[in-house]
Amino acid sequence: MDGLETRELRYFVAVAEELHFGRAAERLTMAQPPLSRAIQQLERRLGVLLLERDRRGVALTPAGETMLTEARNALDAVDAAVRRTRRAAAAQPALVLTTKAGASHELLKQLLDAYAARPGAVDIDVLLCEIGEQGQFLRDGRADVAIMHAPFDVMTGLDSAEILTEGQVAIVPAAHPLARRSSLTMAEVSDVPDLPIARWPRHDYTYPPGPGPEVRSQSQLAQLVALGRTLLVIPASSRAWQWPEHVAVPVLDAPLATTLLAWPAGTRSETLAGLVETAQQLNLGGAGGPVAIADHEFAG
Structure with a gap:
């Protein structure tokens, strides 16, 4: 350029x-x-x-x-x-953390509470976003750090630390026969004529083909499930937003989902290091028990 x-x-x-x-x-x-x-x-x-x-x-x-x-x-x-x-010049230092609205709510609350108890903790501004926007917010500086999910989010150009690995659940309408099942398989949730899987936007903002509705926001998705128009498969900890009209059913063979704390590659700050260290110490249990997070060097 x-x-x-x-x-x-x-x-x-x-x-x-x-x-x-x-x-x-x-x-x-x-x-x-x-x-x-x-x-x-x-x-x-x-x-x-x-x-x-x-x-x-x-x-x-x-x-x-x-x-x-x-x-x-x-x-x-x-x-x-x-x-x-501009943030670095502010009188009160702060980090901006972005996450999908409704996703990883309990994990986020634990992380914020634990970090706030650290000596020297700064304010954490939470920037809620829609599906797949975290990476863009990190790239253009609207956020300093993000909660993201592998293998779903694009991690190119980002450093990250794993927080939690867990199974996935199907969110289905409470009135649907699937809601009475104790577990499901991917084949079963992929072949429900009256309840097609919702289609999430791909990373280029286009949608994959299929009969399910195109969804862009968590609130839109929640209402479509409640109306009996769609289902979705998500990490188990992301179901905190579900409505009374929803039921979460474990999907036994769904790929494991990993929740990550991510930030722009090469970023170095003591504040960010403190937040990552806090995430490491949460010791959350997942599909395989607590997840070890690789040590990262931030200062300098």
């Missing part, structure tokens, strides 16, 4: 995501002609064609697709630098 301005990157990302100069200009609150000229100037400076333009619209070239990925990463890094610098 040598020699490029942040403004140029934001212009290009808007056009690349909208694939329409008019909509991108509206999103950027600017007129379309100067936006078109800015993109043309960017292409001339790079010496490559980023966008194909014809009567049918706008499309990314292979170079444009690469540029979009790199521009997003660069803008995230700039945003993160600004946000973290």
Whole structure:
């Protein structure tokens, strides 16, 4: 990104995501002609064609697709630098911890209570997010640390420590026959004609094919289960949000789920080290008993 301005990157990302100069200009609150000229100037400076333009619209070239990925990463890094610098200058130091709304509630409460009892503990601001947003919040600096789950969340570019490994449960409507079962298998929950599995967004925000409803938020998902429209399979400790209209049934052959404390790779701070050490000392039991967390070096 040598020699490029942040403004140029934001212009290009808007056009690349909208694939329409008019909509991108509206999103950027600017007129379309100067936006078109800015993109043309960017292409001339790079010496490559980023966008194909014809009567049918706008499309990314292979170079444009690469540029979009790199521009997003660069803008995230700039945003993160600004946000973290401002937090570092605050009169009262704090960490921002992000987690999916409704997920790992008991674990989160134990972690916050145990950390608050440490000498020298700082404030922990909890930033609740929707499905799959934790990684983005870490990359762009809105959060310093996150509670995430393997193998479901993308951990690229992050360091992490395991907190808990456990089995999974199916959340089903209380009135459905499955709610009376003592256990289920993945084959059984995957083949219920009147209760298809909810479809979570993939990491590129598209949805896998299937008959189940597309879900984006915990509240949306909870209501659809209560209405008898879907079921889902989640880590056992994440079921704290379930409604009275829900029943949790163990899924015996579901992959084990690991809850992690994650942070941007290379981050070093005594405050973060204290939170990770607290997580290590929680000694939570999982499918295989307490989980050992590898020791990490943060100071320096």
